[in-house]
Amino acid sequence: MKAFTYDRVTSAEEALAAGAGASFVAGGTNLLDHMKLQIVTPDRLVDLNRAGMDAIEPTAEGGLRIGALVRNSDLAADSRIIADYAVLARAILAGASGQIRNRATTAGNLMQRTRCPYFYDTALACNKREPGSGCSAQDGHSRTLAVIGTSELCLCQNPGDMAVALRVLDAVVEVASPAGATRTIPIAEFHQLPGDSLPVREFALEKGELITAVVLPPPAGGTHYYRKVRDRSSYAFALVSVAAVIQPDGIGRIALGGVAPRPWASDDADAAIPQGAKAVAAALFEGARPQEDNAFKIDLATRTIAAVLAEAKEARA
């Protein structure tokens, strides 16, 4: 681990002021791992843990504003979340472990980085870790990686669960810049696709920007599902996950995790829900570019959507 300086801040403003050229650390459950493995070697850490931003508050519109530092465990246990945004609680609880969720924060979770094996071996080429070095996953071990939204530069999937639920809920991410400006980014645009030019950008944040909150619109009603498929029953990232909110009349929203660099959803796919899983999957995977190792994810996702829709149908019957 490279030596670094470390500052604690007690407000968002202080964080932004201290932030230029520094890395924010929240729960540290992702960043510290990367520092130990020398995947990232920041010179400066700004610790947000005393900077507030840890409340869940109602918004004027009837939604909820979740502070960036709200811990994953607290968020999943919040009675308003459980009652009105159950898909979010379920998605969070499907991830990591109790200990990690106690530490992990809302913003940190959104910003978690890929679990691509080549990203983790610093001896091997990876455009995400070292722009321009190449992408070892092309023709490599890509079983866990993305099947759509990829490019020649990067194949990796977004590994998170929480963001998939936020996608079906149409959450927006609230960010503040060092210059004092604030803006919101719809969750659908928060995670970037690799595209054709370097560096491979992962997030829509600009340098020095701080996530202050995630805002949920008023409750969408319906029945909420989060179905995560993985190689073991717990403590594993999704091969495929399905977040869904299905209304009593059978229409609804669906987003997939584990298949793309961002939570994967589309209006066309949502419109196809009444026609069943195959139609939804066809809309979602149009233009998919799977590798030999991970082509099964399309079939698996289709089947998992079918499982969710069957459960929803049963619940309505």
Add this chain to the structure above:
Amino acid sequence: MKFDAPMGDTPIDTGRVVGRPHARVDGPLKTTGRATYAAEWHDGLPGLLHGFIIPATIAKGTVTAIDTADAKGAAGVVDVLTFEDFDINGTANGKTVKLVGGPQVQHYHQALGLVIAETFEAARAAADLVNVDYEAEAGAFSLDGVRADAKVCGAFGGPGETRLGDFEAAFEAAEVQFDEEYRTAAHSPAMIEPFASIAQWEGDGLTLWTANQMIATTVGSMASMLQIDESRVHVLSPYIGGGFGAKLWAHADAILAALAARKTGHPVKVVMPRGLIFNNTINRPETIQRLRIGTRADGTIEAFGHEGWSGNVEGGNPESTVLSSRSVYAGPNRLMADHMGHLDLPEGNAMRAPGDAVGSIAVEIAMDELAEKLGLDPIDFRVMNDSQVDPSQPKKTFSNRHLVRCLQDGAERFGWSERQAPGTRREGKWLVGMGVATAYRAALRSTSGAAVRLETNGRVTVETDMTDIGTGSYTILAQTAGEMLGVPVDRVDVRLGDSAFPKSSGSGGQWGASSSTSGLYVACVNLRREIAQRLSLDAERAEFDDGEVRSGNRVCSLLDAVAEGPLSAEGSIDFGQSDTHAFGTFGAHFVEVGVDSYTGEVRVRRMLAVCSAGRILNPVSARSQVIGAMTMGVGAALSEKLVVDERYGCFINHDLALYEVPVHADIPHQDVVFLDDVDPYGNPMKAHGVGELGLCGVGGAIANAVYNATGHRLRKVPMVVEDIIAGLPDPV
């Protein structure tokens, strides 16, 4: 004592202490963090330095330059040592590749040197500054690629090919023929405690605190690699956080700590980072296995053929897949052969139940398939082909073989009669199935010694270089001494894992429990004689119980014997080869799984193991061994797989996020039943170990349960969702 005749009655048979369910005597130390593991010996080691291994990042080739200047200049760095600074003689006993490579690189992540710094963090940061240039060579990394050139080869000195009768003719003539191939993936031991060592020199004497299963072997390894006399090496390994075979040998941490400590004059600690364990140390190699079994129409096996292929480094051992096939099922015509091809992957070596863990998966799936083909219940088919003689050495009778009872007793307990036709039992979205498999593992025995002392306060001290790798050695040794000397377990202090103590069998091959307690039994017999003599009692007739020694109508306190000072004795056990008996441990595994009909996820619902292994020394620790082994079997069946990246010649999933061992949520209700038996032919304790037995067959039982659930046969493990859904009907 040379053990060459069946054991008569002994004090152990009274079963007052041995055979009782004692909680681990070292449990409180471990649960309160006071058991000192290898990396934790900080007290009394002023000036301790930290080493970080410099790993090779190619699989095969030559180091052309190694530039350590930047690393040497980094903050906190004391020195950077590379292979150019070392003169290491050979490698560790039992290992094939060198612990430190260079200039020739033999495998990915082979150690090339060590950065030594004042803190672990400084050493790790500086290791990143070492620049190594290589001339890489093409290597062989695919088992399929080398299979055609693989040669018949035996493992660990055993035969490569064995035959009996005329296999080919009998198979050809058989009324029912079965011929299939199976694949098992490479595994990493993935034990919790990483390899770790602290080395300190005093003059020309080395003290090494390390995590190791075989103390005496490691003394020999260190002495020969360092070219010093064995008497100058003191190895300590009292607590070990799991080994699964991988700690049978010294690894790079041990030799590099020793060399760095010698060079710097400071004690040096080296802990292998998790990310290096997968490629730096050893693995259980991938296998391909072919089963050819010919039977009569009624299911009687006439020809049994099992061949295995695996790859390893030049000079290494093949994975001995066919080992247990020599002894499990009957059949007068037999062919068993292991083949090895040369691969440039990290070294394959003995991991828990080497050979049998994966060999049994293929055999037990084959038996299930063949039973179905014959229209027989898989248990009936196994029972009718049981053999009380060793099928490969028909002159030898098994000393204690109760496989049939294990199968039948288990069937009854598990509700086997509820099993339905493949693919027909459904509970909501779940497809439910049951599977069974035989468990067999040889009961190996090994020379083992111990010292035992009756202290003046009446406590008993046991000393042996035996190790406890989480298995319960401390407890069963305390029980043995307690039984023999008539004191409760809490009056026995057991000291292990120190090369200053008498040499033991060490831990491996499930021989440790029976061998080490047998050695201690002999020491206790000798001490009883001393005590009786001191008390002027007849040692043969004396009964030791409740702190007293009784003979005829005389009753003495043990304390009377030590009024003038402690009494001590040593003892050791040796085993000859038996011409008349074969020794094995047997069991039956039963598994019920649910398979999600949409996603193909397999979730184990119930597991039962019925085991027969002679006397069970401590049912609590034995059960722990078996349920741990069953858990490892779940990993092999459903998730554990080292993935080879053939471009880089490495296992690419080298962390615990991508190499997936089972978690708690994967492990449902597990039941373990031990048949109540003793094996007087085996050893003085009439007992055998179960730590590997519990693993053998588990993967087969799970695969058979998955087939029973889905009606779709898989011949490759791990069985991952993509394999499962390929055989499931479209749910949409």
